[in-house]
Amino acid sequence: MKAVILAAGKGTRMGELTANLPKPMVQVEGKPVLEHILMGLRNEAGIRDFFIIIGWCGEVIQDHFGDGKRWDVRIGYGEQKVQDGTGKAPEIAQAWVGSDRFLLTYGDILLRPPTDYGLLAQAFKEDGVIAVKDGEDLTKGGAVVLDQNGFMIDLVEKGGLGQVPANAYYNAGIYLLTPRIFDYTAKLEKSPRGEYELTDALKASAKAGDRLRGVTLRRAWADVRDPSVLAELNNRSSS
Numbered sequence: 001m002k003a004v005i006l007a008a009g010k011g012t013r014m015g016e017l018t019a020n021l022p023k024p025m026v027q028v029e030g031k032p033v034l035e036h037i038l039m040g041l042r043n044e045a046g047i048r049d050f051f052i053i054i055g056w057c058g059e060v061i062q063d064h065f066g067d068g069k070r071w072d073v074r075i076g077y078g079e080q081k082v083q084d085g086t087g088k089a090p091e092i093a094q095a096w097v098g099s100d101r102f103l104l105t106y107g108d109i110l111l112r113p114p115t116d117y118g119l120l121a122q123a124f125k126e127d128g129v130i131a132v133k134d135g136e137d138l139t140k141g142g143a144v145v146l147d148q149n150g151f152m153i154d155l156v157e158k159g160g161l162g163q164v165p166a167n168a169y170y171n172a173g174i175y176l177l178t179p180r181i182f183d184y185t186a187k188l189e190k191s192p193r194g195e196y197e198l199t200d201a202l203k204a205s206a207k208a209g210d211r212l213r214g215v216t217l218r219r220a221w222a223d224v225r226d227p228s229v230l231a232e233l234n235n236r237s238s239s
Contacts, residue, residue, distance in 0.1 A: 001121065001176075002100050003047045004093045007034060007107035008055025008080040013226040022057045024107030025064070026224065028233045033110050033224050034061065038071060045117040047103065048073050051093040055080040085195030087188045094182050101178050109173040110233070112220035119215065120176055126151075126211035129176035130202065132169035133217055139164070141223075142171030142199055144214055152212040155203050171199070172217055181205060 011023025018026065024034035034052075041047040050068060054061050054077055061077075068075035078092035090104060101124065103117075111117060116131070123129050130152055132144050138156075143164045145154040155171065156164055184201035191197045206212055224230055 001045070001047055001124075002049045002051065002097060002102040003041050003045075004051045004053065004090060004097065004102055004104045005034065005037060005107050006053050006086060006089050006105070007061060008053050008058070008083065008089060009107075010056040010083075011108065011225075014230075015227065017227060017230070018056070020057060020060075022054070022061055022107075023224075025057075025060055026230055028110060028224070028230065032064065034065075034107050035071075036110055036112075037105060037107065038065070038068075038073065040111050040113060040115045040117050041103065042071065042073055044113070044115050045103065045121045050075045051078065051096045052076075052107075053078050053080050053089050053092050055083060085191070086198040087185055087196030087201055090198065091182060091185055094179070097179055099179060101176065104175045104177055106173045108224045110222045110224050111174075111217075112222075114219060116215075116217045116219050116221075119218065120174060123213055123215045124176045126213055127178060127180065128205070128210065128212040129215050130212050131172035131174035131217055132214045133172045133221055134169055136170035138168055138170055143168040144171050146214040150214050152202070152206045152214055154206070155199050157197070157199055169214060169216065172221060173223065175202070180210065184208075 007024040009023055011018045025032040065075055080089050120129055143156040144152055145165050145168045147153050184204040188196045
């Protein structure tokens, strides 16, 4: 299996921390979040082939990781020149993915070792897997609605109270997919906020009958979305 990592965003909520740095390159325990992701996927899911989609200050990522040889992996790159959302970004890797199954993750989603990457890989038996978290505030992110068999039937993006069904879990930002996902990204239209949304492609996939299994993460997970989360992670590791 291959891995595609979305690392093109500036991360405006990080303020000055990302003035000259891509958001996935902020450091936790002295290493970029992106490096933690690569090592976790290599060590616990056995993935050796990576494609990183870069954008803001992308040369920082390329200078750090190069071709991946230092980490005993292979890394390719593609640039998202127009920051128009997460829905079209994966298409930059479409030719590289080819006919292979692949893991897709955001470059600011941090799993701490021992991670759940292996758990997700083992669960990939149908059309796809969507990682979910229990106990998170569903109004602050995507709420993944699962049926009684654990497959996704809907995804509510940052819904208000009353909009989120009881059988919903927080979208953890890690997906295992087949190239069929590109059939849905190709048909995306911009959302009300003017961007192409990956979640809309996932919703279309489920609506078409694809079986996307929801897998609840059991171990440490963090969305490194702002300086407070970053500070908490680093304070926790030094205490």
